[in-house]
Amino acid sequence: MRKSTIAVLTAVTALALATAACSSGTDDKAGDTPAAQPTTATAPKADGVFGAACGQIPADPGNAGSLDAMAKVPTATAASGNPLLSTLVTAVGAADLGDSLNTAPAITVFAPVNSAFAKVPEKDLKALLADKEALTGVLTYHVIGERLAPAQLAGEHTTLEGDTVKVSGSGESWTVNGNSMVVCGNIQTANGTVYLVDTVLMPPAKK
Numbered sequence: 059m060r061k062s063t064i065a066v067l068t069a070v071t072a073l074a075l076a077t078a079a080c081s082s083g084t085d086d087k088a089g090d091t092p093a094a095q096p097t098t099a100t101a102p103k104a105d106g107v108f109g110a111a112c113g114q115i116p117a118d119p120g121n122a123g124s125l126d127a128m129a130k131v132p133t134a135t136a137a138s139g140n141p142l143l144s145t146l147v148t149a150v151g152a153a154d155l156g157d158s159l160n161t162a163p164a165i166t167v168f169a170p171v172n173s174a175f176a177k178v179p180e181k182d183l184k185a186l187l188a189d190k191e192a193l194t195g196v197l198t199y200h201v202i203g204e205r206l207a208p209a210q211l212a213g214e215h216t217t218l219e220g221d222t223v224k225v226s227g228s229g230e231s232w233t234v235n236g237n238s239m240v241v242c243g244n245i246q247t248a249n250g251t252v253y254l255v256d257t258v259l260m261p262p263a264k265k
Contacts, residue, residue, distance in 0.1 A: 108208075108230040111171065111241035111254055114142055129246045132160035133167060136247040142254060145175040149186075153193045159201070165250040166202040166215075168223070168234050170258045171241065178258060195219050199261040205251045208232075208244055221261050235259055 107125060119126040122139030129136075134156040137143045146169055150156055159165065175183060186193050199219035206215070211232055214222045225234050232240040238257035245252040 106208075107242060107244050109240060109242035109254070111142065115140065115242065115245075125245060128252075129248065131248055133162075133165060133247040133250040133252065134159040136245075136252070137169065142171045142242075143169055145172045146170055149175075149193060149197060152187050153190055153197055155194065155197055160249070162203070162249060164203070164205040165218075166204065166206040167250055167252045168200045168238070168240075168255045168259060169252050170200070170238075171254050171256060174238075174256050174258050195261055196258070199223070200259055207251065211253075217261075219261050223259060 116124045118124055121127060123141050124139075127136075127139060131139075134147075134150055137150070138147050150159065159167070178186070186196065196219075199217045199221060201218045202215045202223075203218055208230075211225045212227065214224050216222050223234050224236070225232060226236065227233055227240075230243070232243065232253070234240070234253075234255055238255040238259055240253045241256050242254040245254070
């Protein structure tokens with residue numbers, strides 16, 4: 059992993075002392091304290107979401123995967139309750155990134171839904187999940203170190219991995235890096251804003 063990636067992850071983790079869960083059924087550090095809260099201001103209410111896939115999110119406020127429930131907990135914990143993100147939760151657990159995502163003060167996550175991971179050949183996905191360094195690079199490439207509202211999406215943004223992503227579009231139609239479509243956007247968590255995407259983002263190859 060590049061030194062810049064390690065430095066960024068270390069800085070993010072040092073920003074808070076709380077820890078929280080990110081996975082369901084995976085043996086990782088983030089699975090011990092699901093009730094932990096970030097040390098940041100309260101997130102906006104769970105409204106203003108957009109996209110066709112939003113209809114697949116549980117509507118019952120009492121469901122851990124509902125918009126209301128996700129807005130009350132940090133990002134990795136929120137993902138663990140969302141039925142569209144079970145593969146992502148497994149990947150975050152394998153990379154031990156749950157604590158970093160939960161304790162960051164403000165982040166934006168382009169979260170690949172299960173069908174996005176299904177596009178990756180099974181052999182390649184298994185290899186990625188088994189390679190913690192490579193997996194960390196891929197996952198942190200989906201995270202920006204600030205909370206972005208829809209009006210702030212357009213343009214290039216530096217990721218925690220160190221490279222940039224380019225977001226194009228307007229209104230309720232957005233793509234990341236030209237081929238990953240936002241299928242449900244502006245989901246709020248206690249410390250971040252989440253945009254579900256239909257294709258896994260891959261960081262540029264290192265020279």
